[in-house]
Amino acid sequence: xxxxxxxxxxxxxxxxxxxxxxxxxxxxxxxxxxxxxxxxxxxxxxxxxxxxxxxxxxxxxxxxxxxxxxxxxxxxxxxxxxxxxxxxxxxxxxxxxxxxxxxxxxxxxxxxxxxxxxxxxxxxxxxxxxxxxxxxxxxxxxxxxxxxxxxxxxxxxxxxxxxxxxxxxxxxxxxxxxxxxxxxxxxxxxxxxxxxxxxxxxxxxxxxxxxxxxxxxxxxxxxxxxxxxxxxxxxxxxxxxxxxxxxxxxxxxxxxxxxxxxxxxxxxxxxxxxxxxxxxxxxxxxxxxxxxxxxxxxxxxxxxxxxxxxxxxxxxxxxxxxxxxxxxxxxxxxxxxxxxxxxxxxxxxxx
Amino acid sequence: xxxxxxxxxxxxxxxxxxxxxxxxxxxxxxxxxxxxxxxxxxxxxxxxxxxxxxxxxxxxxxxxxxxxxxxxxxxxxxxxxxxxxxxxxxxxxxxxxxxxxxxxxxxxxxxxxxxxxxxxxxxxxxxxxxxxxxxxxxxxxxxxxxxxxxxxxxxxxxxxxxxxxxxxxxxxxxxxxxxxxxxxxxxxxxxxxxxxxxxxxxxxxxxxxxxxxxxxxxxxxxxxxxxxxxxxxxxxxxxxxxxxxxxxxxxxxxxxxxxxxxxxxxxxxxxxxxxxxxxxxxxxxxxxxxxxx
Numbered sequence: 001x002x003x004x005x006x007x008x009x010x011x012x013x014x015x016x017x018x019x020x021x022x023x024x025x026x027x028x029x030x031x032x033x034x035x036x037x038x039x040x041x042x043x044x045x046x047x048x049x050x051x052x053x054x055x056x057x058x059x060x061x062x063x064x065x066x067x068x069x070x071x072x073x074x075x076x077x078x079x080x081x082x083x084x085x086x087x088x089x090x091x092x093x094x095x096x097x098x099x100x101x102x103x104x105x106x107x108x109x110x111x112x113x114x115x116x117x118x119x120x121x122x123x124x125x126x127x128x129x130x131x132x133x134x135x136x137x138x139x140x141x142x143x144x145x146x147x148x149x150x151x152x153x154x155x156x157x158x159x160x161x162x163x164x165x166x167x168x169x170x171x172x173x174x175x176x177x178x179x180x181x182x183x184x185x186x187x188x189x190x191x192x193x194x195x196x197x198x199x200x201x202x203x204x205x206x207x208x209x210x211x212x213x214x215x216x217x218x219x220x221x222x223x224x225x226x227x228x229x230x231x232x233x234x235x236x237x238x239x240x241x242x243x244x245x246x247x248x249x250x251x252x253x254x255x256x257x258x259x260x261x262x263x264x265x266x267x268x269x270x271x272x273x274x275x276x277x278x279x280x281x282x283x284x285x286x287x288x289x290x291x292x293x294x295x296x297x298x299x300x301x302x303x304x305x306x307x308x309x310x311x312x313x314x315x316x317x318x319x320x321x322x323x324x325x326x327x328x329x330x331x332x333x334x335x336x337x338x339x340x341x342x343x344x345x346x347x348x349x350x351x
Numbered sequence: 352x353x354x355x356x357x358x359x360x361x362x363x364x365x366x367x368x369x370x371x372x373x374x375x376x377x378x379x380x381x382x383x384x385x386x387x388x389x390x391x392x393x394x395x396x397x398x399x400x401x402x403x404x405x406x407x408x409x410x411x412x413x414x415x416x417x418x419x420x421x422x423x424x425x426x427x428x429x430x431x432x433x434x435x436x437x438x439x440x441x442x443x444x445x446x447x448x449x450x451x452x453x454x455x456x457x458x459x460x461x462x463x464x465x466x467x468x469x470x471x472x473x474x475x476x477x478x479x480x481x482x483x484x485x486x487x488x489x490x491x492x493x494x495x496x497x498x499x500x501x502x503x504x505x506x507x508x509x510x511x512x513x514x515x516x517x518x519x520x521x522x523x524x525x526x527x528x529x530x531x532x533x534x535x536x537x538x539x540x541x542x543x544x545x546x547x548x549x550x551x552x553x554x555x556x557x558x559x560x561x562x563x564x565x566x567x568x569x570x571x572x573x574x575x576x577x578x579x580x581x582x583x584x585x586x587x588x589x590x591x592x593x594x595x596x597x598x599x600x601x602x603x604x605x606x607x608x609x610x611x612x613x614x615x616x617x618x619x620x621x622x623x624x625x626x627x628x629x630x631x632x633x634x635x636x637x638x639x640x641x642x643x644x
Contacts, residue, residue, distance in 0.1 A: 043640035055457050063443070123385060126630055130576075131621035138618035175530045176614075269576065273387075273450055280447045309462055320433055323451065327444040328436035 009203045012288040013196065016047075019295075020192045035302065041256040043298055044191025045249045048198045050278035050294040051287055052245030055202060057276065058285030059211065060238040061218030063126040067246050068271035069133030070106045072262055074247025075254035076140055076173065079182040082255065083172045084147065095185040099194075099251050106247020109136075110240040118235045130269050140262035141198035145173040178261030179254070186256040194252060195291075198245050202287060205241065207339070214238045215285075281322065356487055357609045358602060363493040363562060365601020366500035370555040371578030372585070372593035373507065374548030380524040380588035381544045382438055387449040388429060389552060390575015394568060396422040396553030397560050398464055401471055411474035418553040426549025427542050429495035435538065453572075460568040468567050471560035492562045499558060503551065504594050511590065516543055523589070577604075581622050586637025595635060 023040065026032045049071060056064045077097040083292045085094050091098045113132050117125055144155040148165035155161045159171050173179055216224040225231055264270065278297060282289030300318070304311035305315045325331045371393060399421040403414035414591045433452050437445045477491035511517035522530040523540045531537045559574060562564050577600060585596025600620060607619040627635065 058442075063446075116625070120628060120632050123379075123587065124583065124628055124632060124634075126385070127580065128625055131580065131624050135618045135621050138615060138621075142612070142614050166615055252628070270572075277447055277450060280443050282409060284443070313456060313458040313462065316451050319451035320455065321442055323448045324436050327440050329440060330436060 002351060008288065009207075009311070012199055012203065012291060015288065015291060016192060016195055016199065020107060020188075023188065034332055035305075039170030039298065039302060040188040041186045041191050041252065043295055044188070044195050045253045045256075046275070046278065046294040046298050047195050047291050048245055048249040049275045050282065050290040051195075051198050051202055052242045053275050054279045054282075054285065054287060054290045055205070055238055055242040055245075057279050058283075058290075059206060059218065060214055060235060060242075062235070062239075063122070063276075064129045064239075064242075065126050065269060065272045065276065066113075066129035066131075066136075067242075067275050068267045068269070069076040069129075069136040070109060070243040070246035071250040071253065071268035071271070072133075072136050072140060073109050074102035074250030075260060076104040076179065076250075076262070076269075077105035077231060077247070078251030078267070079179045079254040079260050080145065080172055082182050082185075084223065091183060091185055094183065095190075095255065098185075098255065099248055102251035102254075103244045104247075106250065107240045107244035110243025111236065114236045114239040114243075118232065130272065133267075133269055137262045137264070137267045140173075140178075140222075141176045143172065143173055146171040178259055180259045181255055182257065184255060184258070186252050191252055194248060198248070199287065199291075201241070201245075205238075205273065210234065210237065246300050277319065281319075353609075356489070357605055359489050359493050360606035361497045361602035362598060363601070364605055365581075365622070366496045367555050367559045367562075367597075367600035368565070368574065368578045368581045368601050369500050369594045370503060370551050370558070371574060371598025372582040372597045373503070373590060374551045374555075374580040375579050376585075376587055376590060376593040377544050378548050379582065381520060382434070382541055384434065384438065384442060384447075385449065385579070386548075386585070387446065387575075388452035388456060389548065390571035390573075390578070391453045391460075391547050392422055392426060392429075392546035392552040392571070393417045393555075393556040393559070393575060394460060394566075395456055396423060396549075396573030397471065397556035397566055397570065398460055398469075400553070400557050401469055401560075401566060404474070405469075405472060411476070415474060415554070415557055416574070418557060420549045422549040423546045426545045426552070430542055430545040435541075439578075457568045457572075464568065466568065468565050471564040471566045473561040473564070474557055475561055490562075491559070496558045498560065499554065500594075500597075503554070504590075507547075507590060516540070521543060577620065581621065583634055584624050584627055586634030589636045592634060592636035 021033070027037070049067060053064065053067045056062055056067075078101055081101040082094050082098045085097060089097075113129070117128050117132070120128055139156075142156050144157070144159050144162055146153045146159070146162040146164045146169055148169040149167075150165060153164060155164040159174055162169075162171065164171065206215075213224070213229045214237070216227075216229055217231055217234055221231060253266075274297075278294040279290055281297065282291070282293030301311050301315050304314055307314065325335075371389065374389055374392075375386060378384065378389070396418045400414045400418035403409045403417045404411055409417070429452055433448050435443055437448055473492060475491045475495045477495065479489055479491040479494065502527050511520060519530070519535045519540045520543070522533065522535055523537055527537050530540075555574075555578075556571065560570070564608050578597065581596040581600040582593050582598070584600060585592030585594070600623075603623055604616050607618040611619060631637075
C-alpha cells in the first residue's frame with residue numbers, strides 16, 4: 001500500500017502544526033486575550049497527558065487512575081533539577097536536563113509501580129493506580145530537601161530537621177510549600193515541540209512490532225501469551241512509556257509556575273480522572289481524538305466564563321450528554337436514521 | 352486508655368465508611384460499574400438533612416427521613432437518566448458519565464448552598480458514656496454510628512438472603528441474562544439496588560457530619576473515595592467484605608493519624624490497600640474468578 005501523505009497519523013501532526021501557526025498569527029496580531037495566552041502552555045501539558053494516558057488506556061487496555069501521580073513525580077524531579085543546577089548553565093540547557101530528569105524519574109516510578117500493579121486486573125488495577133497517585137501526592141507534601149556546602153539533605157519531618165548549614169544552605173523542596181523560584185522556561189513553542197515529540201514516539205510505537213504485541217495483549221491476553229508474546233515485558237513497556245511522557249508534561253507544567261505545590265487540585269485523583277475523560281471522550285486508542293478532546297474540554301469552561309457560576313454545571317451536563325449521545329444504542333440508531341447525512345462518527349469497530 | 356478511645360473513634364469512622372462502601376459494593380456487584388457519583392449523593396443527602404433540620408426547623412428524625420427519601424429519588428433518577436442507556440454498552444463510558452454526574456451534583460450544590468462551610472448540628476441527642484472513672488469517654492455519635500452500621504448490615508443480609516427482591520439481586524449480579532430469562536425484571540432490580548445504595552448514602556452522610564460537622568459541596572468526595580477503597584479492600588461485590596473493609600480502614604486511618612503522622616494517614620491507608628491487593632488480588636473476602644479460555 002502506498003504511503004499517503006494525508007493519512008490519519010499524519011493528520012495529527014498537521015493538526016498540531018496548523019494550530020501552532022494559527023495561534024502564532026493571533027499572537028502576532030495581538031488578538032489573543034491574556035487569559036487565552038495563559039492557557040497555551042497548560043493546553044500543551046494536557047495534550048501530552050491525554051496522548052500518553054491513551055497508551056495505557058487505549059493501546060494497552062488497562063484503566064489507570066493515577067496518571068497525575070507520574071505527572072507529579074516528573075514535575076517535582078524536573079523543578080528540583082532546575083533549582084539544583086541553578087544559574088551554572090544557560091537556561092536552555094538547564095531546561096533540557098530538567099526534562100530528561102523528569103522523564104527518567106517518572107519512568108523509574110512507572111517501572112516500580114508497574115511491576116506489582118500490572119499483575120492485577122480491571123477495576124482492581126484502576127484502584128491501585130489511584131492509590132499510588134494519592135500516595136505520591138501525599139509524600140510530596142511532607143518531603144523536605146535542601147542543599148548546602150556538604151551536599152543534599154533529605155527529611156520527611158520539617159525544614160528545620162534538615163540541619164542545613166545556615167551560611168550556604170538552601171531549601172529546595174519545602175514540604176507542603178513546594179518548590180519556589182523555578183525558572184519560567186516553558187513557552188508555547190517548547191510545548192508544541194514536546195507535543196510533536198510525544199506524537200512521534202506514540203504513533204511510531206503503535207505501528208511498530210512492539211505496538212502490535214501490546215495491542216494483541218489488549219485484545220486477547222491468553223491468545224497473545226500462547227503465541228509467545230512476553231506479557232509482562234510489553235505491559236511494563238507501555239506503562240513506562242506512558243509514565244515517562246506524563247513526567248515530561250509535569251516538567252513543562254512546573255516550569256510554567258512560580259511555585260509548585262502538590263495540591264489535590266493539580267495532582268490529585270481528580271486530575272487523573274480529568275485526563276481519563278479526555279481519552280475516553282476522544283476515543284480509546286485514537287491519538288488525534290485525544291488531542292482534540294483535551295483542547296476542547298480545556299477551552300470549554302473558559303469559553304463559558306461569561307456564564308459565571310453556571311459554567312461548570314453546563315460543562316458537566318455537556319459531558320453526560322456527549323457520553324450518552326455517542327455511546328447509547330438508542331442514540332446511535334437515532335443518529336443513523338435521521339442524521340445520517342451529517343456523516344459524523346464514522347463507524348469503526350474499536351474494542 | 353487513649354488506645355481504646357482511638358479504637359472507638361476508628362470504628363465509628365469505619366462504620367460510616369462501611370455504610371458508604373455497602374452502596375458502592377451493591378451497585379458494583381449488580382451493574383459492574385464504579386459509581387463515582389456515590390460520594391456526591393452523600394453530600395446531597397447531608398445538605399437535604401441540613402436544610403430540613405437547621406433551616407426549616409424540623410426534628411432530626413423528620414430531617415433524616417426526608418434526606419433518605421430525597422437521596423433515594425435522586426439515586427433512581429441518576430440511574431434511569433445517566434447510567435441505564437450505557438450500562439450494557441461500555442463500562443468505561445458509564446464511568447465517565449458517573450464522573451459527569453459527580454461534577455453535576457457538586458455544582459448544583461455549589462449554586463444552591465454556596466461554597467461556604469456549613470456547620471452541621473449533630474442529630475444525636477444521646478450524650479455518650481463515660482467509663483473507667485471518666486478516663487474513657489465514648490461520644491453518643493460514636494455509639495449510634497456503630498449501632499446503626501451493625502443494624503444496616505444485618506437487615507441487608509437478611510433482605511438479600513430471604514426476600515424475593517433480595518434473591519433477584521443476587522441472581523442479576525450472578526448472570527443478568529439468565530436472570531431475565533427466569534422472569535426477573537433486571538432493570539427494576541438494578542433501580543432497586545441504586546435506591547438502597549442512595550438511601551444508605553443519606554444515612555452515612557448524616558452520621559458522618561454528626562461527628563465531623565463541616566459541610567461543603569466537596570464533603571462527599573474524599574469519604575467516597577475512601578469507602579471505595581474499603582469496598583475494594585474487602586473484596587468488591589461482597590457485602591460482608593464492605594463491612595470488614597470499612598471498619599478496618601477507619602481503624603487504620605485513625606490509628607495512623609494518632610501514632611504515626613496525621614499528614615501521612617491517607618498515604619498509609621492507600622499503602623495498606625496496595626499490600627492487601629498484592630497478596631490477595633480480589634480483596635479480603637472477594638471471590639476468585641477463573642478466566643476461561
